[in-house]
Amino acid sequence: MFLQITGYMTLIGLTLYLGLRPVSGRYFVDMATYYNYFQNYSLGAHVTSSKDVVFHYFMKFSSHFMTAHGFFLLMDIIYIYPLYLFSKKYFKQYWYYSFLVLIVSFSFYSYGTNGIRNGAATSLFVLGLCFPENKIKTGICFITAALFHKSLTLPIGAYLLTLMYNNPKTYLIAWLAAIPVSLVAGSVFVSLFSSLGFDDRLAGYLTGQGNLDVPVYTGFRWDFIFYSSFAVFAGWYFIIKKGFHDTFYFKILNIYLICNAFWILVIRAPFSNRFAYLSWFLMGIVIMYPILKQPLFKNHQLFISKIITVYFLFTFLMYFVYYN
Incomplete structure (x- = not known):
């Protein structure tokens, strides 16, 4: 109550x-x-x-x-x-x-x-x-x-892809592969995606020509990848290590991995945080879904409270310490 x-x-x-x-x-x-x-x-x-x-x-x-x-x-x-x-x-x-x-x-x-x-x-x-x-x-x-907002075509496309193929192990490997690929050829993907007929605003995010209000950060964003990896690690841990099996959860995790991998490929774009959000909005669900659906740990309620506390503290530190 x-x-x-x-x-x-x-x-x-x-x-x-x-x-x-x-x-x-x-x-x-x-x-x-x-x-x-x-x-x-x-x-x-x-x-x-x-x-x-x-x-x-x-x-x-x-x-x-x-x-x-x-x-x-x-x-x-x-x-x-x-x-x-x-x-x-x-x-x-x-x-x-x-x-x-x-x-x-x-x-x-x-x-x-x-x-x-x-x-x-x-x-x-x-x-x-x-x-x-x-x-x-x-x-x-x-x-x-x-x-x-047209950018939602990316997670919608990812959802449709999971209807055809929904194996999280494959998408986990693809997410990992996106990091070295982006390191080697990231600028190529920025140029490629910005020339594929996106609307002007979306192309502006990729090229840095958008009339946006946020500071411009360029380069390989290891801090954002570190943050994104929380959900990736959670998905890997619950599925591979804990043997959690839920087709709907696989779908949510795979949508996250597809969208986040796309962002990693264009990570050098000045406003790539706009693309990162297309996966980040699912992060809480990816992390919490297995532990709220099935008791996977001893002292399960205590474990849930620890996860929530750590999750909140990370957000707090990011806002008031790291970015301040």
């Missing part, structure tokens, strides 16, 4: 805290851009953007009957509530453990306040994973996610 009450208080409190934040381009950067779009739509402006047009029509539709603050609250409901639904569906009475790990993940706050369209799109993808028995609902969620 304590976990349930605490979980619902966290769900409601966090949604209101993020959704009712003040409009600020200084602290939340892209929020100011969305605010200007919303205000223009509320005054009757037409949708002129040709990129992620469904999101813009959704914003324009919302501007007819709610304020900008109401819209940002709605976006954070779309961002946070699917994480609760996923946790509730797969982990039942232990849903709060999963939900807690997801909201203390490294990129959670940034994509709830700054890159809100990308964050909402990834959560719609997670929502699609809640209906493995209903391909129509899954398809609707995935298509909506891609229409909100």
Whole structure:
């Protein structure tokens, strides 16, 4: 009962805290851009953007009957509530453990306040994973996610690939192989992917010509690979060492490995963190799923609490020590 009450208080409190934040381009950067779009739509402006047009029509539709603050609250409901639904569906009475790990993940706050369209799109993808028995609902969620942000075509493509081949050992080897390949020929992949017909914004992320708000870091990001390896190690450990077998978990892990391997190949791109997030949003699920589905350790509850504590501390140190 304590976990349930605490979980619902966290769900409601966090949604209101993020959704009712003040409009600020200084602290939340892209929020100011969305605010200007919303205000223009509320005054009757037409949708002129040709990129992620469904999101813009959704914003324009919302501007007819709610304020900008109401819209940002709605976006954070779309961002946070699917994480609760996923946790509730797969982990039942232990849903709060999963939900807690997801909201203390490294990129959670940034994509709830700054890159809100990308964050909402990834959560719609997670929502699609809640209906493995209903391909129509899954398809609707995935298509909506891609229409909100085109970058979601990568995890959607990875999902489709796992329907054809779902052996995690192969994808683990491929992830490991991507590191030396990127070290040797990373610039080749950056040039290749930037010339394959991506939209201008996505190509801008790869070439460093995008009008973005974040500092530009280039080079081989060993720190990001170290962070990404947590989920890779967890998947390897639970499947190979502990013998955990769950077809759905294999699928989640393989989607993570495919998307993260793609990011490793373009890791030298100035804004490769945008691609890293296309796998990172699944990291909490990859780490927590096996230990919440099956008692794999002695003092299992204590082990879960240790994992959550370490996961949170890493996020805390990354934000306030490493990047500060």
